Amino acid sequence: MADRIELTxxxxxxxxxxxxxxxxxxxxxxxxxxCWTEFPTTDDLAGTVNYAELADVAATIVEGPSRDLIETVANEVAETIMQRFDLLHAVEVTIHKPKAPIPRTFADVAVVARRSRKKMG
Structure with a gap:
């Protein structure tokens, strides 16, 4: 499971x-x-994960209904990606909230959700 696709x-x-x-x-x-997967041996988009679709899934959820916790948002993104893309072995989703209402100077707040096929059933 060494191959991966990164959308940052x-x-x-x-x-x-x-x-x-x-x-x-x-x-x-x-x-x-x-996303962890195995890259295809052919030069065919059907054998891998389309980056645009991956971005659309994440953006649709983050820009969708309001949630109290970004942990909930990260979980929903990770679960949806694993359900939608059968070629994936695992996914890690990080949600950054750089403007979180914290009365201190800080660079970033982020949560990370990890999912794998082993945990999903």
């Missing part, structure tokens, strides 16, 4: 958070997705 820095805008202003005003979220 996917910029989305969502309304996730526990505070009313987060749900009302929204904020940027950055998504990173790493």
């Amino acid at each position: 820095g996917l910029e989305c805008f969502g309304y996730h958070g526990v505070f009313p202003e987060e749900k009302r005003e929204g904020q940027p979220f950055i998504v990173d997705v790493t």
